Amino acid sequence: MLHVAAARDVWKSYRTAAADVQALRGVSFEVAPGQFVALTGASGSGKSTLLNLLACVDVPTSGTISIAGRDTGAVSDDGLTALRRSSIGYVFQFFNLMPTMTVRENIELPLLLAGWSHRRSAPAVDKALQEIEMSELGGRRPAQLSGGQQQRVAIARALVHDPPLVLADEPTGNLDSQTGAAILVLLQRSCSARRAAILIATHSDEAASKADRILRLRDGVLLT
Ligand SMILES: Nc1ncnc2c1ncn2[C@@H]1O[C@H](COP(=O)(O)OP(=O)(O)OP(=O)(O)O)[C@@H](O)[C@H]1O
Numbered sequence: 470m471l472h473v474a475a476a477r478d479v480w481k482s483y484r485t486a487a488a489d490v491q492a493l494r495g496v497s498f499e500v501a502p503g504q505f506v507a508l509t510g511a512s513g514s515g516k517s518t519l520l521n522l523l524a525c526v527d528v529p530t531s532g533t534i535s536i537a538g539r540d541t542g543a544v545s546d547d548g549l550t551a552l553r554r555s556s557i558g559y560v561f562q563f564f565n566l567m568p569t570m571t572v573r574e575n576i577e578l579p580l581l582l583a584g585w586s587h588r589r590s591a592p593a594v595d596k597a598l599q600e601i602e603m604s605e606l607g608g609r610r611p612a613q614l615s616g617g618q619q620q621r622v623a624i625a626r627a628l629v630h631d632p633p634l635v636l637a638d639e640p641t642g643n644l645d646s647q648t649g650a651a652i653l654v655l656l657q658r659s660c661s662a663r664r665a666a667i668l669i670a671t672h673s674d675e676a677a678s679k680a681d682r683i684l685r686l687r688d689g690v691l692l693t
């Protein structure tokens with residue numbers, strides 16, 4: 470596999486009552502295995518739109534997205550779900566943990582969805598809890614955690630199934646700068662330990678400065 474994610478001449482428009490919004494206009498790039506890429510651009514420039522297309526939760530208006538060497542336009546809905554579960558981890562700005570589940574259960578979820586038994590997943594969940602230094606807190610629910618702790622759990626959940634590609638949309642945007650910096654270090658360290666590529670949408674210059682490469686969007690166009 471030459472790349473873990475690729476976009477080729479991707480256009481995305483949203484139809485609204487008022488007008489069509491051209492969110493992405495001819496975007497092309499590739500992400501190599503293990504690469505740390507920052508995606509920057511002003512509010513409304515198309516960062517989240519692009520991440521959603523890469524995450525296969527939305528489809529481009531035209532152009533192709535390939536993930537782990539597969540053209541997503543040629544894959545069935547069931548195939549896309551399987552591809553998403555095996556190949557992608559996603560970290561959100563607002564953590565998006567399941568509120569009724571414990572920390573352990575949240576981290577275990579991607580493994581259960583991939584068909585693992587509780588017994589088989591337990592050691593992987595233990596290891597993920599150690600990695601985020603929250604082994605003692607596996608029985609808590611998200612509301613009983615700080616924002617930074619919730620984001621640590623979200624990172625563990627995104628990585629527990631060892632996806633080759635991690636997508637993060639403003640993962641530090643809802644945290645104070647010190648906590649955000651620690652989260653960034655954790656994300657980078659965990660991804661590099663697994664040789665997972667990471668594409669992180671961010672307004673933070675500090676985050677971008679740590680990346681191997683910066684992709685800049687302006688009004689839906691990738692600047693070179
Ligand atoms: N579901 C939608 N329907 C209509 N327009 C949308 C939709 N989602 C996004 N847009 C528009 O598409 C453009 C790109 O939005 P997007 O959310 O991708 O920007 P962004 O770079 O992530 O911004 P931010 O930094 O504020 O998160 C904006 O003009 C936005 O208003």
Ligand SMILES: [Mg+2]
Nearest residue numbers: 516517518638
């Ligand atoms: Mg956004």
